[in-house]
Amino acid sequence: MCCIRSLDEAYRAIEAGVAALGLVSRMPSGPGVIADDRIAEIAARVPPGVDTFLLTALQDPDAIIQQHRTARTSTLQFVDEVADGGLARLSSALPGIRLVQVVHVTGEESMEQAERAAESAHGALLDSGNPALEIKELGGTGRRHDWAISARIRERLDVPVYLAGGLTPENASEALRTVRPFGLDVCSGLRDRAFDLDSDKLARFARAVASGAP
Numbered sequence: 001m002c003c004i005r006s007l008d009e010a011y012r013a014i015e016a017g018v019a020a021l022g023l024v025s026r027m028p029s030g031p032g033v034i035a036d037d038r039i040a041e042i043a044a045r046v047p048p049g050v051d052t053f054l055l056t057a058l059q060d061p062d063a064i065i066q067q068h069r070t071a072r073t074s075t076l077q078f079v080d081e082v083a084d085g086g087l088a089r090l091s092s093a094l095p096g097i098r099l100v101q102v103v104h105v106t107g108e109e110s111m112e113q114a115e116r117a118a119e120s121a122h123g124a125l126l127d128s129g130n131p132a133l134e135i136k137e138l139g140g141t142g143r144r145h146d147w148a149i150s151a152r153i154r155e156r157l158d159v160p161v162y163l164a165g166g167l168t169p170e171n172a173s174e175a176l177r178t179v180r181p182f183g184l185d186v187c188s189g190l191r192d193r194a195f196d197l198d199s200d201k202l203a204r205f206a207r208a209v210a211s212g213a214p
Contacts, residue, residue: 001162002202003140003187005034007042010198016206020051022185023073027057030140031195032187035197039071053077057138065093075100078121079138080131083142087120098122100162102138103153104129105145111153118157125185126150128165132149142166142188152177164172169204173212184209 002013003022010021023039024032043052052073057080058064064086068076075098076090087099102116102125103110110126117124128145129137144166161183162177165213168189175184190201 001051001183001185002190002197003032003041003055003185004197005032006038007045010042010046013198013202014047014050014200016202017095017207017210018050020053020075020183021046022053022055022187024055024139024187025057025067027055027079027138027140028136029137032140036057036067036070039042039073043071043073051075051098054214055079055139057136059083059086061089061093064090068097073097077125078102079127079129080136087117090122100184102126102127102129102164104131104138105149105153106132107146107166110149111156114157116154118159121159123160123162123182124153124157125162125164125199126153126179126181127185138185139164144171147175147178150181154179154181167205169201169208172205172208176209176212 001022002018002022004010023149053075054071054073055077077100079102099121100123101121103114105126114124128141128143162183162185163181164185167186192198
């Protein structure tokens with residue numbers, strides 16, 4: 001999955017072979033945020049067969065449902081923990097929409113959190129944020145976490161597991177070999193200093209994934 005900010009970036013990513021697009025809504029911190037109406041515009045014009053992920057920091061199910069009614073993506077990715085019982089409620093309220101819970105891997109305790117998430121979500125995404133900070137880090141950090149822990153989490157879960165955090169064209173193959181995730185989620189690792197999508201990095205990342213896939 002590649003996070004994108006415009007329809008042009010979406011088409012470039014799809015042409016490079018990206019199977020899923022990440023659309024980042026408002027966050028407490030981090031780069032790449034776009035407005036909900038822009039997310040809806042992009043999601044509506046993505047061709048069939050390419051998944052669209054709405055990255056949301058909302059935790060209240062009612063607010064999430066309302067946001068999705070605007071965005072209309074195929075998947076919801078929760079970068080923070082949803083209120084107790086919220087995932088089950090969302091699954092009932094939004095049939096056909098896949099739910100992916102982000103788990104920020106900070107240590108061994110993240111394994112239990114991932115197992116809880118997998119009870120209700122359709123997938124888990126392992127990232128490198130820190131929700132415990134005063135201003136939460138919920139993604140886009142460019143940091144790599146402990147992939148050994150991520151590999152153990154992936155082995156324990158019965159749902160697809162995505163890997164994010166500090167991924168680049170240089171370490172994508174290693175990430176696939178080490179963690180063996182369902183997919184990789186990359187954002188800052190494919191962008192230049194102006195935070196524009198870098199075509200060369202995108203192409204090199206796609207080649208690395210193709211060569212390093214299990």
